[in-house]
Amino acid sequence: MLSNLKPQAPDKILMLIEEFKADTRQGKIDLGVGVYKDPQGVTPVMRAVKAAEQRIWETQTTKAYTGLAGEADYRNALAGMILGAVPADRLASVASVGGTGAIRQALELARMANPDVHVHVSDPTWPNHLSIMKFMGVPFSEYRYFDAATRGVDFEGMKTDLARAAKGDIVLLHGCCHNPTGANLTLDQWSEVIAILDRTGAIPLIDLAYQGFGDGLDADAEPTRLVARSLPEVLVAASCSKNFGIYRERTGILMALAQNIEARDLSQGAMAFLNRQNFSFPPDHGARIVSTILTDDALRADWAAELEDVRNTMLGLRDQLAAELRELTGTDRFDFIARHRGMFSRLGATPEQVAKLKTDAAIYMVGDSRLNIAGLNRDTVPVLARAIIDAGI
Numbered sequence: 001m002l003s004n005l006k007p008q009a010p011d012k013i014l015m016l017i018e019e020f021k022a023d024t025r026q027g028k029i030d031l032g033v034g035v036y037k038d039p040q041g042v043t044p045v046m047r048a049v050k051a052a053e054q055r056i057w058e059t060q061t062t063k064a065y066t067g068l069a070g071e072a073d074y075r076n077a078l079a080g081m082i083l084g085a086v087p088a089d090r091l092a093s094v095a096s097v098g099g100t101g102a103i104r105q106a107l108e109l110a111r112m113a114n115p116d117v118h119v120h121v122s123d124p125t126w127p128n129h130l131s132i133m134k135f136m137g138v139p140f141s142e143y144r145y146f147d148a149a150t151r152g153v154d155f156e157g158m159k160t161d162l163a164r165a166a167k168g169d170i171v172l173l174h175g176c177c178h179n180p181t182g183a184n185l186t187l188d189q190w191s192e193v194i195a196i197l198d199r200t201g202a203i204p205l206i207d208l209a210y211q212g213f214g215d216g217l218d219a220d221a222e223p224t225r226l227v228a229r230s231l232p233e234v235l236v237a238a239s240c241s242k243n244f245g246i247y248r249e250r251t252g253i254l255m256a257l258a259q260n261i262e263a264r265d266l267s268q269g270a271m272a273f274l275n276r277q278n279f280s281f282p283p284d285h286g287a288r289i290v291s292t293i294l295t296d297d298a299l300r301a302d303w304a305a306e307l308e309d310v311r312n313t314m315l316g317l318r319d320q321l322a323a324e325l326r327e328l329t330g331t332d333r334f335d336f337i338a339r340h341r342g343m344f345s346r347l348g349a350t351p352e353q354v355a356k357l358k359t360d361a362a363i364y365m366v367g368d369s370r371l372n373i374a375g376l377n378r379d380t381v382p383v384l385a386r387a388i389i390d391a392g393i
Helices: 012-022 047-059 072-083 098-113 127-136 155-162 187-200 217-230 261-278 285-294 297-329 351-361 380-390
Strands: 091-097 119-123 140-144 170-174 203-208 234-239 251-257 344-346 370-372
Touching: 047 285, 047 297, 072 091, 072 217, 072 234, 072 251, 072 285, 091 098, 091 261, 098 127, 098 203, 098 234, 098 251, 098 261, 119 127, 119 155, 140 155, 155 187, 187 217, 203 217, 217 234, 251 261, 251 285, 285 297, 297 380, 351 380
Parallel strands: 119 140, 119 170, 170 203, 203 234
Antiparallel strands: 091 251, 234 251, 344 370
């Protein structure tokens, strides 16, 4: 039987990681892998996370299963952080295996509710969105999003494409810090998207993986809160990997906002059922870290302060890189880097130019020219800027 399996296409980012490891050149720069790194190149454990883990170690008396939906303290605390005022009469939620697991469960839920569901996804988007939908056999189409000329949002194209969505379709939206481009909608543009969704009857699925990495915790959540206040049905898949720095704990949540209590209860039951089918009970350690932090004033304040330092570090690197390129080119054509938000920006380089960066300068980034800003530090920014110019980007 097993010999009948077909080889799977390798993950390009994982391949890039291995290629970077094998490169023996001094001064090589990894801008591919999507994790935050401090100026020393380390993905640190946050202070509040360490303190929460210590408290859990000292007080936890059992490792028995949680409920199918996960612990209520975690789900309530995270819903409050994301949504602000939590509409309890509309909100169903379950803990998930990371943000990826939440996306998968959201698509499963949508297909249970509508076997003919069609998903509309931004061009470009996080590659795993497409991989999951292809594996599941969920039909999808892409809507225009990134303008390669301006390195901003092609909003007119986006609106035209979204207007074609049908009632009951899913529209997958990035809540903030768009991956892979770093180009975000303004709140006014979000309002226009909401109006289109309201008119077509399509359901938004918001992927919120970087809350706190863009303009701050509340500012990054405001588009999601606006959508939740404005539309009768909303799905939100959120991750704690980045903003709590607990990547390997696989901590996420899926939330469904329904029209009424009856639909909420149906959603809650269906999502718990899906958890049972896919992994039974969700992992708890990361969720308990998050709930410990969010329900303790001192820990929450310390976590928020460190997260703000992370955000400001990335903004500083963006400003520095844009300034270096402005100096080298005598133009403002790279100023979009300073305007983008989150960990990523898309340079708009060709695959050949990206390959030249790797070959000539030992600078590694994804082939579509997505670069991880957090892979830089103040010393490597000038190196990257010069290499970008030398590669003809």
